[in-house]
Amino acid sequence: MTCTGRFAGKVAVVTGAAQGIGRSVALRLAREGGAVALVDRSDLVAEVRQEAEAAKARALAITADLETFAGATDALRQAQDRFGRIDILINNVGGTIWARPFAEYEEAQIEAEIRRSLFPTLWCCRAALPLMLRNNGGAIVNVSSVATRGINRVPYAAAKGGVNAITACLAWEYAEHGIRVNAVAPGGTEAPPRRIPRNAAPLSEREQHWWREVEEQTTASSLMHRYGTTEEQAAAILFLASDDATYITGVTVPVAGGDLG
Numbered sequence: 686m687t688c689t690g691r692f693a694g695k696v697a698v699v700t701g702a703a704q705g706i707g708r709s710v711a712l713r714l715a716r717e718g719g720a721v722a723l724v725d726r727s728d729l730v731a732e733v734r735q736e737a738e739a740a741k742a743r744a745l746a747i748t749a750d751l752e753t754f755a756g757a758t759d760a761l762r763q764a765q766d767r768f769g770r771i772d773i774l775i776n777n778v779g780g781t782i783w784a785r786p787f788a789e790y791e792e793a794q795i796e797a798e799i800r801r802s803l804f805p806t807l808w809c810c811r812a813a814l815p816l817m818l819r820n821n822g823g824a825i826v827n828v829s830s831v832a833t834r835g836i837n838r839v840p841y842a843a844a845k846g847g848v849n850a851i852t853a854c855l856a857w858e859y860a861e862h863g864i865r866v867n868a869v870a871p872g873g874t875e876a877p878p879r880r881i882p883r884n885a886a887p888l889s890e891r892e893q894h895w896w897r898e899v900e901e902q903t904t905a906s907s908l909m910h911r912y913g914t915t916e917e918q919a920a921a922i923l924f925l926a927s928d929d930a931t932y933i934t935g936v937t938v939p940v941a942g943g944d945l946g
Contacts, residue, residue: 696722773823782801860934
């Protein structure tokens with residue numbers, strides 16, 4: 686259910702906004718009255734900006750490589766320059782690139798998984814906090830994963846475990862400054878086919894088998910035995926970002942049909 690006007694007067698930065706959960710979060714923010722800065726490394730983010738503007742929202746599309754501190758700093762600066770403040774940061778960049786037993790990962794693949802699913806959150810938090818301190822408050826919601834307990838994704842799980850740690854530690858450090866920091870841990874989530882896949886190489890028969898094992902374990906671990914939707918994920922994320930959650934900080938909320946991760 687959309688809460689009309691819940692984010693009126695608020696400025697939100699949503700990373701990974703071109704597709705999937707990030708797109709759903711950004712467009713719901715727009716429908717609920719927020720101004721949105723949409724950040725992604727794909728130019729597809731410009732299409733989401735047009736959709737947000739069609740919902741009568743102020744919107745900015747920013748292309749950036751958030752795996753670098755320079756990219757994160759520049760993206761947050763552009764949002765601050767355009768809207769004059771940042772009230773909300775949704776760190777949504779990340780996602781499994783390869784699924785395989787840990788003994789099958791190559792060194793470069795392990796490093797790539799960590800860069801993809803840990804550093805964008807780390808860098809964006811570092812870039813946003815000085816701006817939120819200047820504004821005497823804010824809300825950060827990090828997107829983690831229940832895959833911190835699962836199979837065939839150890840590097841991704843390690844990265845998301847780091848996201849959980851970032852969430853808890855920043856909440857401790859910045860509560861006295863009026864900045865809340867929480868996370869959601871999505872389970873399996875149905876989304877339209879990615880227009881730009883994380884791994885463009887065709888999957889071998891073995892790799893397809895390893896992915897099926899992940900999917901089967903994900904469904905079995907959920908008490909509801911199904912995948913969620915991007916809108917179900919967006920609802921939880923935006924609750925934590927909103928003033929409905931002003932007494933909640935430092936928690937990671939599983940949104941996985943009963944799978945606690």
